[in-house]
Amino acid sequence: MKCADYERLIHLSRPGERNEREEEELARHLRVCGRCAQLHLEMGRTDDYIDGLRSLKPALPHPDLLTDRILAAIAPRQATPSRARALFEMLHALLMRPSVRHAYAAAVSVAVALFLYEQVSLVKSLHRLEQRMEESVRPRAGAAVTYTLDSHTLRRTGALELLRPILDPGDYRLRNGDLLVRKESIEAYTSKASLQRLRSLASAYGIDVPEARIEALLDELKGAASVQLRLDMEGG
Amino acid sequence: MNDQDIQDILLRSQNGDSIAFGTLVSRYQSYAFGLALRLLHDEHDAEDVVQDAFIRVWNHIGEFKPENRFTTWLYAIVSNLCMDRLRRGTRWRKLLARESEGLDPEGVPDVERPEEIHANRELVRIIKQLVLHLSPKQRLVFVLRDLEDCSVQETSAISGMSEGAVKSNLCHARRHIREMLAMTYDLKEL
Numbered sequence: 001m002k003c004a005d006y007e008r009l010i011h012l013s014r015p016g017e018r019n020e021r022e023e024e025e026l027a028r029h030l031r032v033c034g035r036c037a038q039l040h041l042e043m044g045r046t047d048d049y050i051d052g053l054r055s056l057k058p059a060l061p062h063p064d065l066l067t068d069r070i071l072a073a074i075a076p077r078q079a080t081p082s083r084a085r086a087l088f089e090m091l092h093a094l095l096m097r098p099s100v101r102h103a104y105a106a107a108v109s110v111a112v113a114l115f116l117y118e119q120v121s122l123v124k125s126l127h128r129l130e131q132r133m134e135e136s137v138r139p140r141a142g143a144a145v146t147y148t149l150d151s152h153t154l155r156r157t158g159a160l161e162l163l164r165p166i167l168d169p170g171d172y173r174l175r176n177g178d179l180l181v182r183k184e185s186i187e188a189y190t191s192k193a194s195l196q197r198l199r200s201l202a203s204a205y206g207i208d209v210p211e212a213r214i215e216a217l218l219d220e221l222k223g224a225a226s227v228q229l230r231l232d233m234e235g236g
Numbered sequence: 237m238n239d240q241d242i243q244d245i246l247l248r249s250q251n252g253d254s255i256a257f258g259t260l261v262s263r264y265q266s267y268a269f270g271l272a273l274r275l276l277h278d279e280h281d282a283e284d285v286v287q288d289a290f291i292r293v294w295n296h297i298g299e300f301k302p303e304n305r306f307t308t309w310l311y312a313i314v315s316n317l318c319m320d321r322l323r324r325g326t327r328w329r330k331l332l333a334r335e336s337e338g339l340d341p342e343g344v345p346d347v348e349r350p351e352e353i354h355a356n357r358e359l360v361r362i363i364k365q366l367v368l369h370l371s372p373k374q375r376l377v378f379v380l381r382d383l384e385d386c387s388v389q390e391t392s393a394i395s396g397m398s399e400g401a402v403k404s405n406l407c408h409a410r411r412h413i414r415e416m417l418a419m420t421y422d423l424k425e426l
Contacts, residue, residue: 011407
């Protein structure tokens with residue numbers, strides 16, 4: 001190597017800048033070359049000077065103010081987000097656009113209107129259904145309505161035979177022990193004559209039915225045309 | 237603050253935690269400022285560079301890999317910003333303008349911290365004299381290696397030069413500085 005090469009090594013003076021072989025070669029050369037040895041000495045002093053310079057640390061004038069400036073500058077921005085976060089933020093930004101928000105409001109208004117319309121329609125339908133049911137239950141003029149005369153006493157004493165004197169065979173039928181009487185027959189049975197026959201018949205079997213009670217029951221029977229009436233003769 | 241703490245802060249910053257990022261800024265801004273001041277020789281320019289550097293860090297923090305050293309990445313950003321300024325020559329045009337107007341290059345002294353101002357100015361004055369005739373690359377490797385005490389490998393990573401190029405530029409820079417000192421002082425007497 002020439003002195004120019006050693007001069008390069010002399011300027012690579014800090015630890016780790018020369019390899020072991022370079023260190024050895026330089027050391028050998030410095031022992032024989034006065035000029036390079038003088039240069040090496042000067043470089044050592046230069047290094048000392050630079051070491052002193054390195055120890056002087058610049059002081060940041062106003063650290064807190066600079067931090068605040070930096071944070072103020074980054075505040076409106078977002079850090080590089082994760083993919084999921086980026087997707088969320090993109091959707092959020094999209095959904096928060098005025099046009100999209102107006103579309104929301106319109107959609108919600110339409111949904112609420114449809115819901116209310118449906119509720120009103122339902123209420124109306126229910127009302128109509130109730131009216132129809134009421135009409136179907138309410139007896140039409142001349143329609144046949146059957147009333148039940150339930151009496152344990154009648155059942156016990158073989159009511160069919162006993163009632164035959166006052167009931168025409170086509171006006172009644174027996175189901176599960178109940179006496180089913182046609183409405184048209186009721187009008188005839190509620191006459192005074194029928195009442196007296198029924199009372200006499202009951203008396204013949206030891207059942208005392210006050211006349212006032214029978215009249216009240218018959219009035220009730222005539223007045224309640226739309227409901228099933230259970231006439232319990234056993235209680236008198 | 238140990239390495240694990242720094243990693244936690246970096247992770248939180250990557251998740252958009254600006255408070256954690258504030259901690260990171262407080263921790264490293266003085267280092268960034270030191271490098272910028274040694275390269276640019278102007279406090280205001282150095283502060284601007286530090287601000288720009290941390291904004292760049294915030295914007296690209298998702299790209300930072302935990303296996304790397306944060307200081308290396310930060311120094312690389314600061315160095316790049318400083319080199320851009322030096323290449324654009326704005327600093328020198330500004331200096332020339334100030335000097336031609338007869339103004340103090342460092343502006344109006346801050347009366348609240350005269351000692352710091354004096355120390356910074358003295359340091360800047362010395363470094364400026366030493367590196368005045370160095371190329372931007374020579375100046376960068378000298379500041380990184382000799383003043384910031386980065387290793388050759390770190391200097392290479394920060395500057396983007398090969399280790400050979402770092403050593404070559406370092407050699408030129410030290411030769412020049414040695415000669416500058418020899419002209420100013422009698423090195424034999426130092």
